[in-house]
Amino acid sequence: MNTKPKYKRLLLKVSGEALLGDQGFGIDAKMAAQMAADIKAATQLGCEIGVVVGGGNIFRGVALAAKGADRVTADHMGILATTMNALALRMAIEEAGVKSVVMSAVDMPLIAETFNQRSLDAHLEKGTVVVFAGGTGHPFFTTDTAAALRAAEMGADAMFKGTQVDGIYSADPKKDPNATRFSKISHSEILAKGLTVMDTAAVALARDNQIPVVVFSIHNPGGLVDILNGEGRCTIVEA
Numbered sequence: 223m224n225t226k227p228k229y230k231r232l233l234l235k236v237s238g239e240a241l242l243g244d245q246g247f248g249i250d251a252k253m254a255a256q257m258a259a260d261i262k263a264a265t266q267l268g269c270e271i272g273v274v275v276g277g278g279n280i281f282r283g284v285a286l287a288a289k290g291a292d293r294v295t296a297d298h299m300g301i302l303a304t305t306m307n308a309l310a311l312r313m314a315i316e317e318a319g320v321k322s323v324v325m326s327a328v329d330m331p332l333i334a335e336t337f338n339q340r341s342l343d344a345h346l347e348k349g350t351v352v353v354f355a356g357g358t359g360h361p362f363f364t365t366d367t368a369a370a371l372r373a374a375e376m377g378a379d380a381m382f383k384g385t386q387v388d389g390i391y392s393a394d395p396k397k398d399p400n401a402t403r404f405s406k407i408s409h410s411e412i413l414a415k416g417l418t419v420m421d422t423a424a425v426a427l428a429r430d431n432q433i434p435v436v437v438f439s440i441h442n443p444g445g446l447v448d449i450l451n452g453e454g455r456c457t458i459v460e461a
Contacts, residue, residue, distance in 0.1 A: 227267040231270040236384045238275065264447055265351065324355050325353070366383075378433060379434075384439070390419045442454075
């Protein structure tokens with residue numbers, strides 16, 4: 223096993239749905255604790271970590287907008303859902319014995335620190351795990367795009383995306399038994415092939431800032447550290 227992690231400063235993106243666990247709605251405390259344990263193990267390797275969490279386990283603005291609701295208002299509701307998840311994940315991380323802070327893209331001083339890049343650097347250099355809430359702070363942008371944006375702002379060595387499967391496949395492996403997993407692929411190939419692991423804005427932003435994207439299963443305990451040690455199953459997206 224390597225003593226030095228493959229990536230030192232990383233952005234971890236997790237979907238709100240990942241926090242569901244076996245529940246149909248809300249936050250599964252066991253799943254939050256598993257994520258926190260994986261994050262703690264990564265910090266013990268010396269990694270500096272930022273986390274962007276989605277809100278789909280509580281509310282999806284796009285779904286409401288599809289039914290005719292105002293998209294801006296619906297997305298603002300989704301921003302609030304990401305904030306609830308960020309607070310829950312921060313609690314789980316601190317219960318695991320790691321200092322953590324929530325930084326929000328939307329000004330909510332009674333609930334979280336307002337995001338700014340200088341404070342972000344100070345937190346990371348102290349070993350504090352930063353959980354980002356509120357997406358980009360604007361409607362019409364996904365939390366995938368927020369993750370790529372924060373990865374660029376924190377000077378991340380890589381962006382890790384925890385998904386329901388262990389990498390990027392040629393098709394949905396849950397629907398197509400003939401789907402094949404890519405071990406490596408470029409950002410441009412993802413865009414050209416129309417693969418839907420992330421939205422196009424997020425992929426393009428990561429590509430333009432030369433940020434590798436590591437796609438792995440969030441449901442595999444210890445999977446994050448395995449990859450940081452040069453092991454484990456994943457797809458690496460890089461130029």
